[in-house]
Amino acid sequence: RKEVEQDPGPFNVPEGATVAFNCTYSNSASQSFFWYRQDCRKEPKLLMSVYSSGNEDGRFTAQLNRASQYISLLIRDSKLSDSATYLCVVNADSSYKLIFGSGTRLLVRP
């Protein structure tokens, strides 16, 4: 079983749609959780950290369920510029070491 699992997609949605990505992680000792965005041929950029209380940043909402070891990302009112690969990332064993999921590809069409 992979340490961090994501649906690879692609998710193909029209502009304005709401889309949700899910991610599961296997290490119950993980303490830090993140969503990164990676554009084609670019480095990953931190989109948001994910807290137990859930957090929102504009059109983006992230939630964490520690009991189910599950992380989600909701994007509302999708824009063409949201097209990218979204990486679910958790730390390993409370350490600085990050474990990356394989990513979920999003395509937003006009």
Place this chain on the structure above:
Amino acid sequence: SAVISQKPSRDICQRGTSLTIQCQVDSQVTMMFWYRQQPGQSLTLIATANQGSEATYESGFVIDKFPISRPNLTFSTLTVSNMSPEDSSIYLCSVERTGGLYNEQFFGPGTRLTVL
């Protein structure tokens, strides 16, 4: 976030040769990391580089193949030694910054390496 630069941005190398990749940060950081992203795959941590101590390598990566230097708090190098086509990847450095509840990592632009 930190401003991170890497050199070279890309290179094409012959097998058996070595390439040294540089990572420069605009401010002092304690922890720097080197990752590899093979074609079509996600990121894998190669090693952690702390100033004043030897790098810590992850399983599957060894110092002879990927020697790392960390001479000060703003700079690190990763060398890919005795390259083979299987080393063709993007190599990224990252730094850790305290942010909110978690320490967060920020990545350099990457070095795209092709080995012929």
